[in-house]
Amino acid sequence: MSTPVFVLIAVGVALVWGVHGWWMSRRLRIARRDPLTGLWTREAFTRRARRLLRNPHAVVVLADVDRFKQVNDTHGHAAGDALLAATAARLSHAVGRAGVVGRLGGDEFAAVLIDREGSAADRFAVLARVLARPVDAAPEVHTTVSLGWVRRGDHPAEDLSGLLRRADEAMYAAKRGPGRVRRAGLGRLLAGVAGRRPGRRGAA
Numbered sequence: 001m002s003t004p005v006f007v008l009i010a011v012g013v014a015l016v017w018g019v020h021g022w023w024m025s026r027r028l029r030i031a032r033r034d035p036l037t038g039l040w041t042r043e044a045f046t047r048r049a050r051r052l053l054r055n056p057h058a059v060v061v062l063a064d065v066d067r068f069k070q071v072n073d074t075h076g077h078a079a080g081d082a083l084l085a086a087t088a089a090r091l092s093h094a095v096g097r098a099g100v101v102g103r104l105g106g107d108e109f110a111a112v113l114i115d116r117e118g119s120a121a122d123r124f125a126v127l128a129r130v131l132a133r134p135v136d137a138a139p140e141v142h143t144t145v146s147l148g149w150v151r152r153g154d155h156p157a158e159d160l161s162g163l164l165r166r167a168d169e170a171m172y173a174a175k176r177g178p179g180r181v182r183r184a185g186l187g188r189l190l191a192g193v194a195g196r197r198p199g200r201r202g203a204a
Contacts, residue, residue: 034103036081037088045102049112050160052100058152059115060160061124062167063091063131065107066144066175075141082137087145094127110164115151121183124149128180146174150184165189 032044040048052058065071065087072080084107091109092101099113115123124147131145148171150163158166166184174182 034088037085037103039088039092039109040100040102042102042104045100045104045110046160048100049102049110052112052114053152053160053163055114056153056156057114057116059113059120059149060152060163060167061111061113061147061149062104062164062171063087063109063111064146064171064175066146066180068107068143071141071143075138079135079138079141082135083141083143086135086137087131090127090130094123094130110167120149120151121181124181125179132180144180146171147181148172148174148184149181154184154186162189 032041033039034041039045049060053060065083068080068083071083084103087107088101088103088109091111095101095111095113099111101109101111104110113120128145128147131147132143135141148167148169150166150170152163155163155166166189169189170182170184174180
């Protein structure tokens with residue numbers, strides 16, 4: 001076999017494997033994204049969130065759409081889908097490229113961002129108002145989104161799971177009070193928080 005032919009074969013094989021590798025990598029990235037919202041799925045979010053939590057200025061926030069089952073029942077699943085997609089887009093915009101946002105399932109979202117300026121409370125108050133705006137694709141839908149958040153620096157010994165539980169507890173409290181935003185306290189977690197939360201509303 002002549003050298004030029006051998007080189008062409010080698011180049012062809014390398015090209016095929018390169019395309020195959022790109023295709024597999026693309027499939028893997030797609031699998032890590034929620035198909036409705038484009039956000040990271042729980043597993044992909046968890047990996048990225050843990051890296052961000054190495055920063056003591058990190059903040060963990062949970063967002064949950066209020067009365068989502070009622071939206072689906074009253075306006076249909078297409079309106080519910082539009083609401084979830086809009087919520088995801090608004091959260092992503094608020095968190096920015098330096099943070100990470102994921103859809104944990106149904107109408108529940110989580111995010112980790114870095115708050116070096118200590119302005120998280122003001123940012124989330126604004127975000128709650130933005131999330132309550134009607135969706136262009138479903139202007140008849142009027143609902144709110146409850147937010148619970150916790151500072152990494154307040155609980156340096158806890159991992160992501162513990163911080164998410166605290167944010168979850170704060171979010172549950174936010175649903176009962178005005179403003180729809182609640183920061184997690186510094187005390188112990190309440191026992192059985194997950195069990196007292198309202199039943200999960202189904203995804204659109």
